[in-house]
Amino acid sequence: MTRTEHRILRPAEHILDEFPERTEFDVVVIGGGPNGLIAAAYLARAGLRVALVERRQEIGGGLSTEETLFPGYYTNPHAFYHMMTDYLPVLSDFDLRAHGLYFVKPNAQAAALFSDASSLMLCHQIEDTKDSLAKASPSDAAAFGRVMRTWRRIVEDLLAPGTYLPALSPIDMIESLERTDVGREALRLTEMSPVEIIDETFEDDRVRALMLYVACMWGLDPRESGLGFMVPLMIDRAMNKAQCYGGSHKLAGSLSREIHKAGGVVLDNAEVTRIVVAQGAVTGVECFDGRFLGAKAVLSSLAPPLTFGKLIDRSEVPEEMSEAAEHWEWDKWSLCTLALATTADPRFEVDDPWVNDALMVVLGFDSTEDVLGHYDAVATGELGDRLGGHATVETRYDPTLARISGHHVSFLQIHAPYDVEGGWETRGAEISDELLELWRRHQPGLGDSEIVLRSLETPVDIETRIASMVRGSIKHGDYNPLQMGAFRPSASCVAGRSPIAGLYLCGASSYPGGLVIGGPGYIAAGSVVEDMGVAPWWQAPSFVRRYQEQYLS
């Protein structure tokens, strides 16, 4: 028998006051992930009456820290590091550090560990990276130094500011980038595929393997052109990853505190089942338990197939949005993660002991061919002949995750298709064993007696935990040229405004995308205050203003 909510008992006697059946707000935000939280926090501080409604018990979405290794060991099953802490306006606008929110950004950022126990490192400091690359190829070390001078400017001058401003149309984008050398280089790269960019830049195949993996690991197709400008972004940000001390959920908690401080409401365990639209304008949302929250503006952080395909009456959905919903492509691949709680500090057998300090260690790929084979396989729904992925000791920089001092929490994550052949339920155990074997190949000391607990989170698990990540889509939708830039999620949605009056889109499926970069929520909040005639209390950060002056004026 399926459980249904009609069994809710409404006792005659009054026990305690509850959140009312009907409420009215200025703004209702659907989904308490990073973008929903950011939008709600800005709008609440702007003096609007804001309610954020979340299906799960904990807000945070991908900003989750969960006791997946029960009892006593916490992991960050989604965003385990943050790549935009240098830029995220919300961190400084709300002075979140005052809550004790700290990000640890180690110099040892990433490493690739090869089958012969040799290694390469990608450090925060360029010279340290060059020192490591020089082991394989002195000329690649030099090339890296050269190319990063441009790539860092592409990020600093163009992409980081662009993250927090509405998308430009392709024509406007070309016009503005043509103004500078850096812009023209970004345009040139755009027309190339990641593998072409990496091949053009580096000679040594192991250097190429590391760079290609890092460039594509969050969802770029290595062979597809049109998004090449993201290669500098992904590599530069791979050198600037920061871990949230106390777990990624702390960032969510800090944002939620800002909402409460400003008088906003967060309603959790409250899945939205309907966005109510009347005469082309939103009037509010309905929750699974029958509660109705009225609103002048509704911000949905869900992807088009959910927002327009499920939550709004079909008759109220404009043609272009039904189409966007219908043609939406979910992420090319998802993730499968083996997490371990261990009594000892896991150490790799490697030529450079510093690799053990890296926030992330890439395992299993010795060549470009290996990396391409891996991404090709996953994109076509297979796991490939040889497993490879990235490993992190989460407690290295955040000991709070293990409740027994001295113990460690680590994971090995691989890209994985949602529809794995045979199904995850059947194959989970076997894949878990294979992952452990891969790990042990590089860490012979990782014996059974060291492992206290282990757990596997598959793409299906991702969707189960976080329903908005349909088919395990951590970015709410594929990164491909037709779903990026001004086309994310649709050319008819500009600056987060949907064609339905009062309905805004503020999630990872909107420009500029996912991965906790915080752009969609920030941009949508800006549009809402503008449309409501409320003065924004914040102003664009200086790096954004510089870009506006140089490229948009």
Place this chain on the structure above:
Amino acid sequence: MCGCLAGWGVHVHDERFDVVVIGGGHNGSTIAAYLAKSGLSTCVLEARPECGGGQENTEVRPGFRIDPHATYLYGGAAPGFDQLELWKYGMRMVYYPSMAGLVTLDGQAANMGSRWRPDLAEESLARYSPADQGGTGRIFDELGEEGSRDLLRALFWTPPLPPKMEMDPADMPWWKVFRERLPQFWFDQLLDMNYLDFLDEFVHWEPLKVLSAIGAWYCGAHPAWDGMMLQALGGTLLFNYASGAPRGGMHTYAHAIVRCALAHGARIITNAPVGEIVIRDGRAVGVRLSDDAAFGEKTIWADKAVISAIDVQHTFLDVIGQRHLDPSFRQRISDISLKGGSLFVMSVICRELPRYHGRADAFPDEVYPSCVVAPADSLEWVRIQTRDSYSTRTGPATLEPEHLTMMICTHDVYDSTRSVDGFHVLSPIYLEMPPPEYDVHGPDGVNRQKEEITRAALGLLERLAPNMTGENIVDVFVNTPQDSEFRNTGLVGGNWYGIRQSEDQWFGNRPLPELGRYRTPIDGLYLCNQTSHPGGLCLMAVPYNLMHVLIEDGIADPGSWWYPSSFYVPDPSAQRGAAS
């Protein structure tokens, strides 16, 4: 309040508040909400990444949320819901048509319903024990809504008497209410009774006695503790009073409290374990965070009060320098008994609910008892388990049924947010164990037996409900008392109420007579943890009671939203005026 040199990671000014609260568990966050609403600048320092303490729900497996500690809303009668207006912060309930049932090994299965469906109990008693119809089960009906609230508030939401004040036991607030409201149940000997005596007097059917006794053990005073009959009964009344749980689980209730505190301006800092309470001239003036706290500024000053919302032993043995305390006091602190409610908690994910004795109609889905006590055959078995936990101080001596009477809870029958369609979560399944500190086999004694006990308990469950096979069971998670202490250092002894709720440690004696009114030998330092009266269960009661004392001491001056307990006796000698 704090200046920050951006980019340096260093706070240049001290943090200063009116009140600093150590610990953001249930009681710490509630007192912070009360004080912030009273207009005081309040800071909560929580060691863990998340507030809420024992009000936890954990999604151990995607889509499935378990209750590792607290599980029902016992605090329905708390003035806090009204005073703090928790509804504004998302407080919602799910009320259950059936709260409790019992199952015996010899084939009986009785649904005792809930206050919302008294007909279920009547039907069961008509079948199994007509003599018990109109018995103690009727106490709730006799008391009615107002009387129940009154009795519960007298027991739990009343600050202990001023020190040295004497009162005839029969005049204690709870007995007064009892005598007035339930004269037909009153006689003098009740005062000295334990709950087992009471059950012998008023209940006929053995399994019903077991249900009541186990209910009391897990919700109130142990049924064998003398002089605590009404406290034991009170625990079960608390359980019945709301007959339900917060939507989504107990952590949602914690969210409402924490959000209320934030909305009134409280500052909450997580990952901030306290290393030491700063004491000057015998007065608590602030706290120093421990070196591993994730917060740049390590000293936080309290102008008016430091409130320790961590347990009494950690307070006096860890975070107060021993130079401030005399050895006799320290000894008394370490002698406080932790025996009581150390829980071995199992959580089982399964496809089908247990079908006891193979009968689907034993408990139909729409009235499935949220909590089943099984096997409820014999009160002697409760005594045996008590001896295991307290006297021999070991886990179950053997793994036979007489050592393994369980309380098996399921919430997802009534709350779909807790699991995935097509599955159920039985969580928690409680078994009492000795506290690790008392285990004769060492603190990890039970942990070493963890798999064995789990297997035996699940084997017994299968004997009672033949569909609970390995195929039906998808996953099992266990936290022992020691695990609970590791996960959540505030849960001393892995104990649901911190320290024993016996007469020696109840009301003005809790945790010690000189600490009974939440004040301490250190000026400006107050206690606000379940190790003070009235103990655990997330009642918002310790903070409510403490508020009376903070008002007496001139620290808090709440607005018109505040009302004291109608049983409150002001302390004539405590008119200290505003703390300077």
